[in-house]
Amino acid sequence: MEYLILVGALALIIVGASMLTDGSVALAERLHIPEFIVGLTIVAVGTSTPELVVSMLAAIGGHGDMAIGNVVGSNIFNVFVILGVCALFAPIVFTKKNVRRDIPMCIGASIAFLVATLLGGDITRVEGIILLTAYVAMIWWTIRADRAEMSAEPKTSNDGAGKPKMATWKIPVWIVLGLAGLIYGGNLFVSSATAIAKALGVSEAVIAITLLAGGTSLPELASGLVSIFKGSPSLALGNVLGSNIANILLILGACSTVTPLTMGNVSMFDIYVAVAASAVIMISAWIIGRDKLTRIEGVLFVACYAAYLYVLL
Numbered sequence: 001m002e003y004l005i006l007v008g009a010l011a012l013i014i015v016g017a018s019m020l021t022d023g024s025v026a027l028a029e030r031l032h033i034p035e036f037i038v039g040l041t042i043v044a045v046g047t048s049t050p051e052l053v054v055s056m057l058a059a060i061g062g063h064g065d066m067a068i069g070n071v072v073g074s075n076i077f078n079v080f081v082i083l084g085v086c087a088l089f090a091p092i093v094f095t096k097k098n099v100r101r102d103i104p105m106c107i108g109a110s111i112a113f114l115v116a117t118l119l120g121g122d123i124t125r126v127e128g129i130i131l132l133t134a135y136v137a138m139i140w141w142t143i144r145a146d147r148a149e150m151s152a153e154p155k156t157s158n159d160g161a162g163k164p165k166m167a168t169w170k171i172p173v174w175i176v177l178g179l180a181g182l183i184y185g186g187n188l189f190v191s192s193a194t195a196i197a198k199a200l201g202v203s204e205a206v207i208a209i210t211l212l213a214g215g216t217s218l219p220e221l222a223s224g225l226v227s228i229f230k231g232s233p234s235l236a237l238g239n240v241l242g243s244n245i246a247n248i249l250l251i252l253g254a255c256s257t258v259t260p261l262t263m264g265n266v267s268m269f270d271i272y273v274a275v276a277a278s279a280v281i282m283i284s285a286w287i288i289g290r291d292k293l294t295r296i297e298g299v300l301f302v303a304c305y306a307a308y309l310y311v312l313l
Contacts, residue, residue, distance in 0.1 A: 016181020023174030039238025065264020084301030128256030135249035
């Protein structure tokens with residue numbers, strides 16, 4: 001039965017990712033905003049909902065280290081696994097705005113997280129409010145800057161020519177149903193995969209580090225892959241960068257505003273790896289792949305995640 005649930009969960013995730021991608025692309029076209037911005041905001045926040053729920057429940061239950069660990073593990077997974085796997089299917093191109101603005105914002109959020117943990121070993125309510133404020137300001141500034149830039153660009157008469165547009169009423173329905181499918185399917189996948197792993201004798205430590213951390217990031221992975229297959233790699237990149245920023249500024253900010261979060265069993269090594277993961281994206285854009293994440297780099301990213309797991313275990 002667990003195997004059937006696992007297959008059904010995967011099917012639900014794939015359908016949800018497809019609907020979310022179609023709805024998001026249609027929304028970007030309808031509002032005349034870049035797909036990347038939709039990925040950075042709507043898709044990123046939506047696919048980060050599992051992390052938000054898990055982290056908030058953990059924080060309320062007095063397990064601040066679980067909330068922090070979930071965010072740290074998800075951010076590392078997002079970079080090395082999601083971007084790595086997506087790059088295996090198609091190179092991901094970095095635009096000048098990604099290099100000059102978006103990736104530095106992701107690195108900045110990671111550094112803010114590092115500073116908060118180094119100051120006192122926990123994240124206080126004041127720091128949580130600061131993180132939340134920074135998230136709102138960042139999203140507002142990014143959207144405003146992109147809308148101003150697009151309005152200054154000359155419009156061409158053949159934009160979207162020959163491409164059927166999604167009906168307006170369908171856009172929010174597809175986005176909501178897609179997110180619901182991703183989140184519910186992700187929860188089913190984690191629960192069934194955990195049950196199967198326990199039945200096979202896999203230790204709880206391995207389950208927590210792999211299935212739970214990866215499971216809450218499964219919506220991002222599915223959404224990223226479907227975006228790649230549908231020819232919208234910028235949506236996949238925006239999703240990963242946006243999710244990592246949202247995980248730190250929005251999720252940890254919200255959780256620590258409700259109750260201060262303590263590090264507990266989360267080591268500084270894990271946080272250093274999370275910060276390094278964000279920096280690796282910039283290194284890839286600047287030096288290695290020359291403004292794109294290549295297939296070879298995708299293999300290296302996945303190998304880095306495997307090495308990280310090896311060190312932990």
